[in-house]
Amino acid sequence: MGLLTNILLAPFLGPVWGTKWTLEKVDRVVRDQLTDDTPVKEDLMALQMQLEMGEIDDDEYVRREAEIMQRLREVREWREKFGMSTSGGPVRVAESGESDQ
Amino acid sequence: MTAAESVSAATDPAFAEGKYVYCIIRNDRSREFGEIGIGGSGARVYTVSHKDLAAVVSDTPIVIYDPTRENVLAHEFVNETVMREFTLIPMSFGTIFRSENDVKALLNSTYQAFTDVLDKMQGKIEFGLKILWDRDLVVAAIERDNDEIRRLKDEITRNAASSTYFARMQLGRLVEAAMEEASNRYVNHIHEQLKEVSVASRSSKVIGDRMILNAAFLVERKDEKAFDEKVKTISLQYEDLLTFKYTGPWPPYNFVNIKLKLEKAT
Numbered sequence: 351m352g353l354l355t356n357i358l359l360a361p362f363l364g365p366v367w368g369t370k371w372t373l374e375k376v377d378r379v380v381r382d383q384l385t386d387d388t389p390v391k392e393d394l395m396a397l398q399m400q401l402e403m404g405e406i407d408d409d410e411y412v413r414r415e416a417e418i419m420q421r422l423r424e425v426r427e428w429r430e431k432f433g434m435s436t437s438g439g440p441v442r443v444a445e446s447g448e449s450d451q
Numbered sequence: 452m453t454a455a456e457s458v459s460a461a462t463d464p465a466f467a468e469g470k471y472v473y474c475i476i477r478n479d480r481s482r483e484f485g486e487i488g489i490g491g492s493g494a495r496v497y498t499v500s501h502k503d504l505a506a507v508v509s510d511t512p513i514v515i516y517d518p519t520r521e522n523v524l525a526h527e528f529v530n531e532t533v534m535r536e537f538t539l540i541p542m543s544f545g546t547i548f549r550s551e552n553d554v555k556a557l558l559n560s561t562y563q564a565f566t567d568v569l570d571k572m573q574g575k576i577e578f579g580l581k582i583l584w585d586r587d588l589v590v591a592a593i594e595r596d597n598d599e600i601r602r603l604k605d606e607i608t609r610n611a612a613s614s615t616y617f618a619r620m621q622l623g624r625l626v627e628a629a630m631e632e633a634s635n636r637y638v639n640h641i642h643e644q645l646k647e648v649s650v651a652s653r654s655s656k657v658i659g660d661r662m663i664l665n666a667a668f669l670v671e672r673k674d675e676k677a678f679d680e681k682v683k684t685i686s687l688q689y690e691d692l693l694t695f696k697y698t699g700p701w702p703p704y705n706f707v708n709i710k711l712k713l714e715k716a717t
Contacts, residue, residue: 394518395658402696403583411520419517426515436715438545439515440469443556444714 384428390421469547470499470554471511473529474539474702475565478505484532489516489525496529499551501558504565507533508554516545530702538573540565540709541702549716557711564709574672575650577706578699580682582641582664584634588692593629600625634663637693641685642666648678653705663693667705675700 397418401411429436471489473496481498488494488509498505507529516522526544533539548554558565594601603622641664642652649668657665670678686695 392656392658398520399581399658399662415519419519422517437543438547440513440547440549440716441713442548442553442716443560444712 387425394418468510469513469549470508472542472546473507474541476505476537476539477569479503499554501555504558506554539702540707572703575669576700577703578668580666581696583661583694638664648674648681669706
């Protein structure tokens with residue numbers, strides 16, 4: 351066993367290791383994307399800027415704001431599913447001394 | 452709590468009323484700030500005190516407020532109103548406590564940090580300055596002032612048919628570099644002039660591709676006029692090239708960073 355097995359079985363084991371590693375990595379990337387609200391907040395700021403500059407009208411703003419709010423809610427739900435902290439909603443002083451915000 | 456649940460919670464009388472916290476001030480008597488609270492129904496804004504500190508709050512159902520323009524403006528309007536009389540520490544948008552006692556627990560547990568920051572922020576206000584440029588105008592100015600670029604461009608125009616791909620590439624690169632240099636030069640020049648009339652400044656990420664500066668400035672109240680004048684003077688210097696978006700006075704949003712030890716209250 352040992353080294354020889356690895357060499358002999360390499361064509362078989364190789365791709366399996368590879369796949370597992372890739373899946374874990376994809377999992378992490380997807381999870382990071384689902385739980386990151388930074389791009390959504392940036393879109394909201396860009397939208398406000400467009401309104402301020404007169405590039406879009408009020409109706410357009412309201413319509414696109416609603417879409418962005420929906421995306422923010424989705425990120426919040428994913429964060430809750432993964433047990434991560436979320437902003438907004440009811441809070442109290444933490445007894446454990448652990449920061450939640 | 453999901454958004455869907457939070458909506459139904461808003462209309463369910465079985466849910467106890469919470470306290471939406473706008474900011475922390477130094478004040479030992481109870482105060483009223485009018486019926487201007489978040490939520491669209493004109494909730495009464497008042498203080499919850501602990502020793503010489505007070506939280507400015509309004510009653511609210513236990514919900515998650517989306518940062519819509521309407522909600523953010525409501526939060527902002529309360530802080531602007533309070534700011535006319537008090538130095539304040541703004542709370543992050545959407546912070547809700549379940550009861551007055553929970554708010555007092557916050558004031559008690561964070562008493563020292565709040566007191567220190569209130570001392571530091573005493574008599575100071577924030578201004579926002581966003582600067583945008585018109586790329587076409589800047590490119591035109593660069594082509595006018597930069598000999599190398601002007602020569603290369605003339606050459607390409609004269610020999611339109613024979614001018615090489617590489618000459619065009621080189622022109623593009625030179626213009627890009629000149630634009631970055633110009634942006635840095637403008638921003639440094641503007642910062643330099645505003646340094647004299649401000650206590651501190653903080654730059655945030657620019658929004659969109661036309662913005663070259665997105666900054667906040669902390670200013671002594673007594674210097675407000677001087678700061679205003681300076682921004683006006685600078686905007687005249689750059690009248691033809693840059694658009695100035697000047698806002699404030701704001702509470703010191705970008706200069707207060709207290710990590711509150713909070714947990715979800717379920």
